[in-house]
Amino acid sequence: MNAILSILDTLDYGPAPEDCNVARTWLKKHEAGFGHFIDGRFTAPGETFEVMNPATGETIAKVTQGTAADVDAAVTAARAAQPGWAALSGHERARFLYALARHVQQHSRFLAVLETIDNGKPIRESRDIDVPLVVRHFYHHAGWAEILADEFPGARPHGVCGQVVPWNFPLLMLAWKVAPALAAGNTVVLKPAEYTPLTALAFAEITREIGLPGGVLNIVTGDGRTGADVVGHEGIDKVAFTGSTEVGRIIRRRTAGSGKALTLELGGKSPFIVFADADLDAAVEGVVDSIWLNQGQVCCAGSRILVAEAVAHRFEELLRRRLAKLITGDPLQKSTDVGAIVHPVQLERIRGLVARGAAEGAVLHQGASPQGCFFPPTLVTNVHPASVLCAEEIFGPVVTLTPFRTPEDAVTLANNTRYGLAASVWSENLSLATDVAAKVKAGVVWVNCANIFDAGAGFGGFRESGFGREGGREGMAAYLAMPGPVAKKPEGSPPAPDPTPSSSMAGAALDRTAKLYVGGKQVRPDGGYSYPIEGPGGPVGLAGLGNRKDIRNAVEAAHKATGWGAQTGHNRAQVLYYLAENLAARTAEFEDRLKSFGQTAAAARVELATAIRRIFWYAAQADKYDGAVHQTKSAHVTLAMNEPIGVVGIACPTAFPLLGFVSLVLPAIAMGNRVVAIPSQTHPLSATDLYQVIDTSDVPGGVVNIVTGERETLVKTLAEHDDVDAVWYFGTRAGARTVEEASAGNLKQTWTEDGTARDWGSAQGQGKLFLAKACQVKNIWIPYGE
C-alpha cells in the first residue's frame, strides 16, 4: 500500500528529526578531547573523562578532569584580568555583553542541538526555551552594565567569581551566572556539570569570536572535586552555585568564615495548587509545562499537585488523558515532548524513589517510554505528606496528586516542606489566588501559569532552596558589593561571664533586676544564673545568663507572633514612632545607664539621640521600602514583593550597647520580622532597660525577644536552630565562622561582620542595606487577558 494512504489511516506524526550535522562536525573537530578554557585559550587536554549522549548512550566527547592546578591557573588568569575588566566603562562592558547576546543568537541552532545531544532534553525546549532565554539574559545584562554607575552608585564588583552550574539547563545556568558577573565587572571561573560541559565549551569559543579579553571568563571542566576546588579556592571572592541542597550545604560549610560572598540556588518540591474554580484544562497544561518540562529535571518543577477535593476526580481524569498524549523518546525528534534522563545514574535514582513510593502504596499512572535512559511521565496518586514521593525531590517526570479541602488546608500542605523555591496557584478568583500567593513560602509564585522566566524578574528560593536571586535588580545586586567598613582592630572575645557573686556592686538605691524578655514577658533565665556587668569602677549590675533553652523559648515565642509581618507598614510605623517617643521620655535614665558603663556624658547623650533618630528613620521606612513591578513579558504583571524573612537571630556587637542593638533590631522589625536578639555581652543592660519601653509601646509580644548571656554559645544555638530563618552576627572572626558553618543545617541566611568594623554612631549604622538584609523578594507572576 502507498505509504501516504496508510498514514492517512492512522494520521501518526511520523519522524521529524532535527539535523545535527553542524554539531557533529564540531564534535568531530574536537575528537582529541577538550582542554579547559583559561586566559582566552584552550589548554591541551589532560586526563579526560567521557561525555555521552544520554538518548543513545554513545560517547560524544572527551573532556578534561580539572585538577587543583588547573583551577589555580584559571583563578590566576581571572585575578589578573579583573582590574582591567572592572576599569572599563559600563558602556564598554555593555558592548561585550551585547555582542555575546548577538552571537549566541546567531549560533542559536548549533547551541540548541548541542545542548540536546549533551543533555537529552527535547530539541523543542532547547530551541524554543533554553537558548532564547540565554539570549534574553545577555541582552538584559548588557543593559545593566550600561547603567550600572547610575543604578548602583558606589557599588563595586566582588572580584573573581567561582561559579558551579548544574546539568539540567547547562547553557542557561551559565548565562544566569556569567551575564550579571561580567556586567558588574567581575571575572569568572566557571565549572560546568560533568554530565553536560559541551555548551559551556562552545560558549567559550563564542567569547573568543567576539574578542572578550582573555581571563575574563575561564571554564574548567571536571566533576565534583573540581567544583570543590573552585569554591574553596582562596582567590575566589564570590561563590555562586546552582544544584542540589546537599551540595549547597557542603559549600556553605566550606566557605564559612572565608569572607566570600555566597548565593545558592538549590532544590525544591514546589506545590502546584489547583482550586475548584480554576480552568482545569489550563491547569493540566500547567502541569505539563511544570513537571514534564525537561523530564522534570527542573529545580522549580511543580512536583506536588494539591487539588481541591471538589474537582479532584475530574482533574485527575483530564490529567491522565493528557499524560497519555505525551510523546517520550528521541529528543532530536521535533515532536518529542519528554526526552532522555540526563544520565543512567539519575535514572536509577528516579527508579529507586518511585519503587519506594510504590512499595508504600502509591498508585502510579504512567505513559509510554522507550528502552534506554528514559523514564515515562508519571502521575502518582494515593500519596500523603508522609510519603517519600511527596517529601523527596525526585528530579524526574514524576508528580504527586493530593486533594485538599479549604484554602487554609492548601496553604498548610503547600508549606509543609523544607524547600521554598516556587509555587503555582490556579484559580480564576484573583482574590483567592493573590491571598494564597502571599501565604505560600516560595521565592517565585506563578498564578495561573508555571515555569515562566524572564531576565527582568528575580528567581531564587526561601528556606532550604537557598538564598540570593538571579535576574532582575536583586540578581544584579548579588554580583556587586558595597564598600563595607573594615575593622581597624578586630573585635576580641569578651571575657567569659562569671556567674558567681561579686565582691561589691555599685547601683541605684533600689535594686533593679534585669531579666530576659521572651514572648512579651520578663522571664528569669532558665539556668538560674546571673553574671556581673562591669563599669569603670567595678560591677554595676547583674544580667541573666541565658542558655540553650532560653533561646529555644525565645524562638518559639517569636514564631507565635505571626501577625506582625501581616500588618501594614503604616501600623508597624506607628508602633515604632511610639517606641521612639517613649524612649525619648526616659532620656535621662538611659543616659545614666550608658554613663554607668563608663561613657562620658556627651557620648551617652549622642548615643541616645542617635538611637531615637534611628528608630524614627526605620519607622519612616516601614511603609516605604517596597517592591517593584517588573517589565517582563507582555500581558503579565510581575510583582517583586519585599517579604520579611521570618524569625531573625541577631547577635549584637560589644560596643555601643544601646545603639548597636537598636541599629540591628529596628530594620528587622520594621520590615515585619520577629527577632531573637543577643545584646552586647559586656553591657546588655541598656537593651534590657529597653524591654520596658518596648512593652509600653504596643510592640506585640514575641516580636522582640532578648536573651542576655554569652554571645558565642547563644548565637551558635540560634545558627543551628532549624526554625530560625536568618542570623546576623556582629562579633569576632571565629564567631562569624561558627555562625556560617552552623547555618548550613537549614541553609538560613547569614550576615556576619566584625563587631568593631562599623561606626554605629555614624551613617554606617543605618541605611537601605539593613532593610535589604531584612527582606527577601518574592516574585509573583500574574498573566492577564479575558
Next chain:
Amino acid sequence: MVSNHRNPGTPLRPEMFEGHPANRSAAERRTSSLAARRTVKKEWQAAWLINAIRCMDLTTLAGDDTAARVARLCAKARQPLAPHVVEGLGIEALRLTTGAVCVYPTMVTHAVKALAGAGVPVASVATGFPAGLMPLRLRLEEIRYAVDQGADEIDIVITREHVLTGGWTALYDEVRAMREACGTAHLKAILATGDLQTLRNAYCASMVAMQAGADFIKTSTGKEGANATLPVSLIMVRALRDYLDETGYRVGFKPAGGMRTAKDALNWQFLMKEELGRDWLEPRLFRLGASSMLADIERQLEHFVTGRYAASSRHAIA
C-alpha cells in the same frame, strides 16, 4: 457509552456551562506551544495535507457570486489537486475531493448541479448570514428554502445578542427550531466568536448550540472583525469533549475564516488530534472553512512530488 448517531441534543442545562472558566492567557500558551510541539515531515506532511483537503469546506460567500463562479469552485472541489500531483502522490484510488462546498442559499442550486455525481455535499449558509438579525420566521424559512434547493448541510448563525445578554433559553429555542427546520440536513452553528469576544462566551455558546442539537459548531462567518483563532478553537473543542463526556454524543468542529496556509491546516489538525483524538480528523467531525488555503496546500504537495517550489499560476484556481 459513545454513540455514533447524530447528536439529538439535550434539554437546556445551564449548569454545564454557566461560570465555566476559560483562561485566555493559558489558552494562548497552549496553542502557541502546540504549534511547536508537533511537526510532520515528508510523507506524513503530505498525508496530513491531503486530509485537510478531505476535511475542507471550500467556500465562496461573496456579494458577486454567480452561477459561473460557483461552478468554478465546484470544479475545484471535485478535483482539488492537479492530476500530476495526484499521480505523484499515488493517491488516485482515493478519489480525493474536498469535504463540501459552502455557498449562499441562492447559489445552492448551481452548486448541486455542478457537483452532480461527485459525492461532494453542498453546504449553505442561512438564517440571515452573516449578522442573523432577521425575524426568526424568515430565518427558518431560509433554512427550508436552502434544504429544498438541495443543500445537505446548513451553516446557521446564532443571535449574538442572546449570548451577550445571557439569554440562554432564547438561544437554545432558536437553535432548536433551526435544527428542526433542517430536517435531515446537518446543522452547523456559527457562533461568530469574534463578536462574542471572550472565551467564556465562546464556551457557553458552544454548549447551548450542542444542547440544542447542533451537528457542528463553527467559529466564524468570516465577516467578523476576528476570524478563527487557535485559542478560541481550543476552548470550543474542549466544550465538544465536555459534551461528549456528559452525553456520549460527538459533535463536529469547523473553524472558519482567516486560515490561509498549509501550516494553518496542520496546526488545526494537531489541535484536533491532541485535544480530542484521531476520530476528529474525519470530515464527519471536522471541517476547515476556507477558500484560499487549498491553493497553498496544493503548492506544498507539488513541492513534495517534484522537489521544486511551486507557483500558483500553474494550478487551477478555485
